[in-house]
Amino acid sequence: MFDIKWIRENPTAFDAGLQARGLDPLSAGIIALDEQRRAQLTSLQEAQARRNAASKEIGKAKAQKDEATAAKLMAEVAALKDKLSQGEEAERAFDAKIQAMLEVIPNLPRDDVPRGKDETDNVEVRRVGTPPRMDFKPKQHFELGEALGLMDFESAAKVSGARFVYLKGPLARLERALAQFMLDIHTGDFGYLEVSPPLMVKKDAAYGTGNLPKFADDLFKTSRSPGNYKTFDEEIAVYFREQLGELEAENKRSRDLGQQELSSSSFVREASFEIQMKEAVLRADHRQYVEDEARLYLIPTAEVPLTNLVREQVIDEAKLPMRFTAWTPCFRSEAGAAGRDTRGMIRQHQFSKVEMVSVTTPEQSLEEHERMTSCAEEILKRLGLAFRTMLLCTGDMGFASQKTYDIEVWLPGQDAYREISSCSVCGDFQARRMDARFRSKEGKPQFVHTLNGSGLAVGRTLVAVLENYQQADGSVIIPEALRSYMGGMERIAKA
RNA sequence: GGAGAGGUGGCAGAGUGGUCGAUCGCACCGCACUCGAAAUGCGGCAUGCCUGCAAGGGCAUCGGGGGUUCGAAUCCCCCCCUCUCCGCCA
Numbered sequence: 001m002f003d004i005k006w007i008r009e010n011p012t013a014f015d016a017g018l019q020a021r022g023l024d025p026l027s028a029g030i031i032a033l034d035e036q037r038r039a040q041l042t043s044l045q046e047a048q049a050r051r052n053a054a055s056k057e058i059g060k061a062k063a064q065k066d067e068a069t070a071a072k073l074m075a076e077v078a079a080l081k082d083k084l085s086q087g088e089e090a091e092r093a094f095d096a097k098i099q100a101m102l103e104v105i106p107n108l109p110r111d112d113v114p115r116g117k118d119e120t121d122n123v124e125v126r127r128v129g130t131p132p133r134m135d136f137k138p139k140q141h142f143e144l145g146e147a148l149g150l151m152d153f154e155s156a157a158k159v160s161g162a163r164f165v166y167l168k169g170p171l172a173r174l175e176r177a178l179a180q181f182m183l184d185i186h187t188g189d190f191g192y193l194e195v196s197p198p199l200m201v202k203k204d205a206a207y208g209t210g211n212l213p214k215f216a217d218d219l220f221k222t223s224r225s226p227g228n229y230k231t232f233d234e235e236i237a238v239y240f241r242e243q244l245g246e247l248e249a250e251n252k253r254s255r256d257l258g259q260q261e262l263s264s265s266s267f268v269r270e271a272s273f274e275i276q277m278k279e280a281v282l283r284a285d286h287r288q289y290v291e292d293e294a295r296l297y298l299i300p301t302a303e304v305p306l307t308n309l310v311r312e313q314v315i316d317e318a319k320l321p322m323r324f325t326a327w328t329p330c331f332r333s334e335a336g337a338a339g340r341d342t343r344g345m346i347r348q349h350q351f352s353k354v355e356m357v358s359v360t361t362p363e364q365s366l367e368e369h370e371r372m373t374s375c376a377e378e379i380l381k382r383l384g385l386a387f388r389t390m391l392l393c394t395g396d397m398g399f400a401s402q403k404t405y406d407i408e409v410w411l412p413g414q415d416a417y418r419e420i421s422s423c424s425v426c427g428d429f430q431a432r433r434m435d436a437r438f439r440s441k442e443g444k445p446q447f448v449h450t451l452n453g454s455g456l457a458v459g460r461t462l463v464a465v466l467e468n469y470q471q472a473d474g475s476v477i478i479p480e481a482l483r484s485y486m487g488g489m490e491r492i493a494k495a
Numbered sequence: 496g497g498a499g500a501g502g503u504g505g506c507a508g509a510g511u512g513g514u515c516g517a518u519c520g521c522a523c524c525g526c527a528c529u530c531g532a533a534a535u536g537c538g539g540c541a542u543g544c545c546u547g548c549a550a551g552g553g554c555a556u557c558g559g560g561g562g563u564u565c566g567a568a569u570c571c572c573c574c575c576c577u578c579u580c581c582g583c584c585a
Contacts, residue, residue: 038544038546041544041545041554042545042546042553042554044554045544045545045546045553045554045555046553048553048555049552049553049554051565051566052553052554052566054565054566055513056513056566057565058513058565058566059513059514059565059566060513060514062513062565063513070565071565073565074565075565076565077565077566078565080565081565314505
């Protein structure tokens with residue numbers, strides 16, 4: 001989320017950043033709207049100032065029993081009433097309009113991010129490890145898993161639909177082992193605080209990290225039954241009374257004119273039809289409102305609850321950087337991903353991930369970004385998996401990011417590097433949306449910087465282990481580093 | 496889910512229609528006293544926004560939203576949260 005003031009002062013930089021993202025310039029439109037808003041705000045505030053002053057004088061006049069003056073002033077304020085309520089409404093309208101424009105604008109890329117259109121313009125910054133040599137044709141993870149009888153997509157489809165899976169026996173345990181292994185490293189070696197967060201969050205939290213309002217389609221949401229209808233019933237009662245009153249008035253007019261009363265059957269039928277239509281609309285609106293307010297979202301990543309841990313507060317600078325890690329399931333509707341990676345565990349509606357989140361000062365964030373990326377890389381190193389680290393170009397970065405490294409692990413079965421982690425620095429973009437600030441010894445509170453990264457996607461790590469450690473006979477060697485987490489097991493083979 | 500109590504500045508806690516953006520205390524900052532510190536005394540100390548070169552001026556904010564009123568922290572309505580008790584439950 002951008003500070004309108006910053007846009008006003010840096011329109012060129014703002015538009016240049018948008019252009020790097022492949023977007024059209026927006027500053028002129030926003031600034032024009034903001035100018036209107038401020039002009040209107042000033043005139044509203046002048047009217048309010050006059051009302052406030054007059055009200056104080058009324059108080060004084062009444063205290064002195066000067067009813068004449070009081071009455072005069074009250075008349076003046078009464079005349080201001082329309083102007084005030086119109087002004088307030090106009091202000092709300094301007095605010096909403098500008099807010100709606102700002103909240104869907106993505107973060108601007110840092111200067112050192114390569115310009116580019118899509119993933120083909122990403123820049124490889126390093127390559128670590130060598131892909132294993134195999135003297136047989138490597139299989140894909142789902143071929144291995146299904147042949148072992150430990151990975152069951154068919155049952156999952158029956159129970160939950162496409163893009164779900166059952167893992168069984170040693171594979172289920174391997175998922176748990178990987179997660180524990182990752183958490184132990186992040187907490188033990190890198191100083192992250194392990195957190196077990198809520199898996200459902202409110203709209204405001206999803207908004208804070210930038211998942212809403214623009215990417216609502218990517219989220220699974222609960223639909224809770226609307227709770228209290230009292231307000232609505234009252235609304236309806238008022239409306240009915242109005243309608244009936246009008247009908248009666250209409251009939252009285254007709255009688256006075258000596259005409260036939262309109263409460264003849266046809267009119268009543270028409271009127272009651274209209275009432276029913278309006279009632280239906282009101283009811284629908286109200287239901288929608290209540291549901292939207294009560295709605296919870298399944299987290300698409302633990303980034304959401306972890307980052308929002310600092311929302312709406314002022315943190316003591318001495319506590320920064322804060323580092324959180326969590327192992328959670330993640331839920332994504334994958335709308336618009338139809339046809340991509342339909343087979344196997346690469347792209348699921350539900351997957352397991354160990355997430356890292358850092359909250360820092362503006363000075364610390366760039367260095368923290370490198371550190372976080374290396375924390376993720378360390379997991380792959382210890383597992384003996386080959387990977388490359390990519391610096392994403394401007395066109396391929398996520399909504400909230402200023403700069404992103406993707407880590408791609410080598411998958412022999414696919415004969416390709418595939419994303420297994422994504423580490424982003426968001427600057428104060430999320431902090432503004434969450435109102436998360438810190439206070440230094442001297443000086444006013446300012447917005448924190450936030451970072452997030454996968455450390456790692458557990459499902460995809462499991463895929464990588466299977467494919468990289470597969471043997472000619474279809475069994476899979478368990479990497480040294482994981483064996484203690486697997487009860488000493490060295491190999492997964494068909495039972 | 497039911498009943499009751501409550502939500503006010505960093506903390507604590509007054510304020511029930513008119514100079515209340517808010518008394519007092521604690522914490523914090525500055526100054527005085529002191530060799531230094533403690534204690535004491537004096538002064539300062541909420542946030543956001545608009546406007547102005549600045550000094551300043553103005554608007555809004557007492558959990559959130561709406562309403563009554565010339566005027567609301569204070570009255571009315573709705574919602575949220577916290578605490579206590581009861582019920583239900585992994």
